[in-house]
Amino acid sequence: MSKRKMFFKMITASLVRRRSRMLVALLAIAVGATILSGLVTIYIDVPRQMGAEMRNYGANMIFMASSNEAVFDRAAVEKGAALIPPDQVVGVSPYRYETVRIHEQPVVAAGTDIEQVRTTSPYWMIEGDWPSVTGDMLVGQDVAESLGLGVGDTVNVMSSDDSKEKDSEDLLNLGVDMKITGLLDTGGSEENYVYIAMEDLEGLVGPGELDVAELSISATADELSKYVDTIDAEVEEVTPRLVKRVTESESTVLTKLQALVFLVTAVVLVLTMICVATTMAAVVAERRKEIGLRKALGASDSSIIREFMGEGLLLGLVGGIVGAILGFLFAQFVSVRVFASSITFQPLMLPVTIIVSILITGAACLFPVRNATKIDPALVLKGE
Amino acid sequence: MSLLELKNISKIYGELKALDNINLSVDNGEWVAIMGPSGSGKSTMMNIIGCMDKPSMGEVLLDGVDIARESAKNLTAIRRDKIGLIFQQFHLVNYLTAVENVMVAQYYHSIPDEKEAMEALERVGLAERARHLPSQLSGGEQQRVCIARALINHPEIVLADEPTGNLDEANENIVLDLFHQLHEEHTTLIVVTHDPEVAEVAQRTITLDHGRIKSDLINENFGK
Ligand SMILES: Nc1ncnc2c1ncn2[C@@H]1O[C@H](COP(=O)(O)OP(=O)(O)OP(=O)(O)O)[C@@H](O)[C@H]1O
Ligand SMILES: [Mg+2]
Numbered sequence: 001m002s003k004r005k006m007f008f009k010m011i012t013a014s015l016v017r018r019r020s021r022m023l024v025a026l027l028a029i030a031v032g033a034t035i036l037s038g039l040v041t042i043y044i045d046v047p048r049q050m051g052a053e054m055r056n057y058g059a060n061m062i063f064m065a066s067s068n069e070a071v072f073d074r075a076a077v078e079k080g081a082a083l084i085p086p087d088q089v090v091g092v093s094p095y096r097y098e099t100v101r102i103h104e105q106p107v108v109a110a111g112t113d114i115e116q117v118r119t120t121s122p123y124w125m126i127e128g129d130w131p132s133v134t135g136d137m138l139v140g141q142d143v144a145e146s147l148g149l150g151v152g153d154t155v156n157v158m159s160s161d162d163s164k165e166k167d168s169e170d171l172l173n174l175g176v177d178m179k180i181t182g183l184l185d186t187g188g189s190e191e192n193y194v195y196i197a198m199e200d201l202e203g204l205v206g207p208g209e210l211d212v213a214e215l216s217i218s219a220t221a222d223e224l225s226k227y228v229d230t231i232d233a234e235v236e237e238v239t240p241r242l243v244k245r246v247t248e249s250e251s252t253v254l255t256k257l258q259a260l261v262f263l264v265t266a267v268v269l270v271l272t273m274i275c276v277a278t279t280m281a282a283v284v285a286e287r288r289k290e291i292g293l294r295k296a297l298g299a300s301d302s303s304i305i306r307e308f309m310g311e312g313l314l315l316g317l318v319g320g321i322v323g324a325i326l327g328f329l330f331a332q333f334v335s336v337r338v339f340a341s342s343i344t345f346q347p348l349m350l351p352v353t354i355i356v357s358i359l360i361t362g363a364a365c366l367f368p369v370r371n372a373t374k375i376d377p378a379l380v381l382k383g384e
Numbered sequence: 385m386s387l388l389e390l391k392n393i394s395k396i397y398g399e400l401k402a403l404d405n406i407n408l409s410v411d412n413g414e415w416v417a418i419m420g421p422s423g424s425g426k427s428t429m430m431n432i433i434g435c436m437d438k439p440s441m442g443e444v445l446l447d448g449v450d451i452a453r454e455s456a457k458n459l460t461a462i463r464r465d466k467i468g469l470i471f472q473q474f475h476l477v478n479y480l481t482a483v484e485n486v487m488v489a490q491y492y493h494s495i496p497d498e499k500e501a502m503e504a505l506e507r508v509g510l511a512e513r514a515r516h517l518p519s520q521l522s523g524g525e526q527q528r529v530c531i532a533r534a535l536i537n538h539p540e541i542v543l544a545d546e547p548t549g550n551l552d553e554a555n556e557n558i559v560l561d562l563f564h565q566l567h568e569e570h571t572t573l574i575v576v577t578h579d580p581e582v583a584e585v586a587q588r589t590i591t592l593d594h595g596r597i598k599s600d601l602i603n604e605n606f607g608k
Contacts, residue, residue: 006487006496010480017479017517293475296436297533298464298492300457377463378436380475381427381545 011310021286022311025279026319029357032272033323036265037353038330041346043261045331047220049339050250057245059093059120059214061224063231063238074198076237077213083234084227090216091119096198098205101158101175103147109157110193111201114138120216124190127151128182134199137178140191144183153180157196159204176204221251269360276364280312284372288379295377308369309362316361320354327353387412387540387572388433393442395428395595402428403439404595412540413570415563417583420592426576427545429592433574434467434543435459447540464493468534472546474526476518482529483514486536493537504532508562524555531562541572548582560585 001009015022063080065072074094081092093116100109114131117124128151131138137157139149149155158175178200184190202208217224224242231240284291291304299307328345335343386409395403402425410416418426431437432444435451436459444452451462476485486501505514508528518526527547534542544563548556560582563573567587575586583589587606591599 001487001496001498003491003495006491009484010488010491013479013484289475290477293477294488294492295460296434296463296469296475297489298460300460303492376436378431380469380471381431381434381436 007307007310011307011314014311015314021279021283022315025276025283025315026322028272028275028279029316029319029361030322030326032268032360033320033353033357034326034330035268035323036356037324037327037349038334039261039265040352041328041331041343041349042334043258044346044349045335045343046257047254048218048344049335049341050253058123058243059091059216060243060250061215061217061228062241062243063213063215064241065209065211066237066239068236070237072209072237074210076235077210080213080231080235080238080240081215083231084215084217084219088217088219088223090218091116092213092215093117093120094198094210094213096201096208096210097193098201098208099160100194100204101160102143102149102155102194105147106160107143107147108193109201109204110195111198112195113198114195117195120214121186121190123186125185126182127185128180131181131195131197134197135176135178136181136197137200138182138184138195139180140184140193140195142191143194144180149180149183151180151183154178155180157204176200221248221254269356272357273360273364276312276315276361277367280308280365280368281371284308284368284375287372288375291372291375292377292379295375296380301373304373305369308372309365312361312365312369313358316358317354319361320357323357324350324353386410387414387447389443389445390429390433391443391445393429393432393439393444395425395432395437396440401595403432406442406595406597408590408597408600410572410574413567413572415567415573415587416575417586417589418574418576418592419578419580419583419589420598424592425595426592428595430543430545430574430576433541434469435463465537466540468537468539468542470527470530470534470542470544470547472549474518474523474530474550476526476529476533478518481515481517482510482521482525482532485518485529486533489533489536501532501536504536505529507535508532509558522555523550524552524558527551527555527559528562531559535566535571539571541574542566544573544575546576546578548577548579556582 063077070076077092077094081089093112096111097108098111099106101107118130126138137155144150154177156175157178178196184195217227219227228240228242231238294304327349332343335341388410390406390408393403393406394401406429418429420426428437432439439452442452443450446462446466449462451459454462477488480488483498483501483505486504487496487498490496490501502511502514505511508531510525510528510532513521513525518529521529527550548559551559563575563585566573573586575582577583584603584605587603589599589601589603590597
């Protein structure tokens with residue numbers, strides 16, 4: 001049998017056959033590693049989770065026309081959006097506002113892409129249904145009230161120019177009949193508009209430039225400002241802006257969360273170290289005779305250190321593996337509870353947790369193991 | 385030249401002289417018994433001979449080397465290579481089996497060799513119990529494991545402190561038989577004992593009292 005094999009036999013036998021004592025240390029390490037890997041996993045995953053959560057409060061970037069001559073149209077918006085990684089783009093809603101007439105009253109109509117609006121303004125409350133085909137119309141509560149409109153009504157929408165030249169009834173100035181599929185309730189200025197498909201608006205007033213485009217992007221605050229800079233520099237038709245309210249609250253919460261995770265992790269690691277150090281000190285005290293014997297048999301200080309460190313590091317390894325697995329489950333549990341979505345498995349957390357718990361255990365063992373080398377071999381001849 | 389020579393050895397603990405100017409020489413292959421009342425300094429002397437402690441004064445020559453002047457590191461090496469230890473309390477590692485306990489001594493000395501360790505256990509009549517933990521062995525069996533461990537590296541001197549102190553008559557005889565065999569093989573044996581029967585079978589009996597040698601007698605009946 002080789003020396004190395006004997007070494008492993010001794011340290012594993014010590015752990016396996018002296019279970020009860022080592023179980024305490026193992027438990028401490030496993031709990032520490034669980035909390036470490038759990039919290040860090042949550043921490044890594046939270047920006048994504050939070051991003052998704054924050055998306056619910058609306059778009060976090062808008063495009064506006066530049067002050068130059070360049071044309072701000074859907075092509076320009078697409079050009080700008082193309083600079084953002086496609087998997088991060090949740091939705092892009094172009095808006096063009098024009099005054100139209102309904103029941104002879106001037107009303108501001110927003111031409112947009114209804115499908116996209118559903119992703120950039122997920123918080124909109126609709127009474128009735130979202131418009132689904134051209135010819136459908138979504139009406140803001142305020143407009144509906146002042147004009148006496150309701151879901152299911154069909155109304156005649158005319159461009160405001162059409163109504164001025166009402167006498168020349170020859171051309172296509174009769175307006176378009178549109179069906180109200182839903183009423184919009186946001187509690188905000190959105191209730192002052194009617195929303196129709198961009199195609200319908202162009203049919204009424206002819207082609208033209210956009211006023212604004214709202215984007216919902218699943219990215220961190222840092223990434224967002226980077227995208228703003230690139231788009232600003234590379235797409236002259238577009239002036240991008242961040243919706244500060246959303247992105248800022250996101251990064252404040254993240255900073256606070258980061259501090260909390262670091263604090264809790266540090267406290268847990270220190271507690272784990274204290275527990276492991278105490279247990280190892282007790283183990284060394286309990287095994288004084290054995291250590292004296294090993295020395296009497298000719299063990300050098302470095303062999304004693306190797307063996308006890310070996311036991312400690314093996315504990316760290318086993319505790320780390322257990323902790324890495326439990327930590328993921330813990331993170332999963334928290335994520336499902338708090339964010340109602342499951343967490344992404346971070347493969348890197350496995351080796352990181354194991355290495356950190358080995359290092360922590362090693363550090364915790366330093367003192368007790370150094371004391372072990374001070375034990376006097378002469379004690380084996382002392383009758384007790 | 386003698387294998388072991390103590391010259392004017394004293395060991396002082398504060399006011400107490402545990403050993404008081406001891407002079408003693410032991411030849412290669414000798415079998416020496418050390419007797420004396422409790423507290424007379426027997427274990428103290430064994431610790432010094434066994435390179436586990438140093439005298440306060442005097443020289444200890446082992447194979448011509450003064451071990452009283454060696455560093456702790458060299459003492460560890462000398463202990464490993466030249467000394468075999470047998471204890472009253474056996475001191476087996478409680479989570480290792482009998483054969484593994486024997487292999488621990490090989491591990492620190494050179495390379496663990498299970499076959500050789502098994503042969504050592506066979507020699508003390510414990511081959512069938514090689515895979516048992518110490519807690520599953522009787523006192524006599526544990527002592528035989530301890531002897532097998534002491535012998536595994538072929539030490540020049542075997543030191544035994546009360547080897548039969550915890551054993552019954554039958555086991556005591558087994559241990560004494562093993563000592564006889566070792567003596568036949570020219571191993572130097574130094575055995576501390578309270579038991580006159582154990583002292584009787586040795587070649588020479590030294591009696592300590594208050595840290596001094598009170599008597600040093602050759603056993604006329606040795607080998608008869
Ligand atoms: N480390 C120590 N510090 C102080 N005094 C000690 C120490 N070790 C031994 N002594 C004292 O030295 C004296 C000799 O002790 P020693 O252990 O050699 O006795 P012994 O002859 O082996 O006795 P016993 O037969 O009871 O084993 C005792 O009085 C003991 O109290
Ligand atoms: Mg004694």
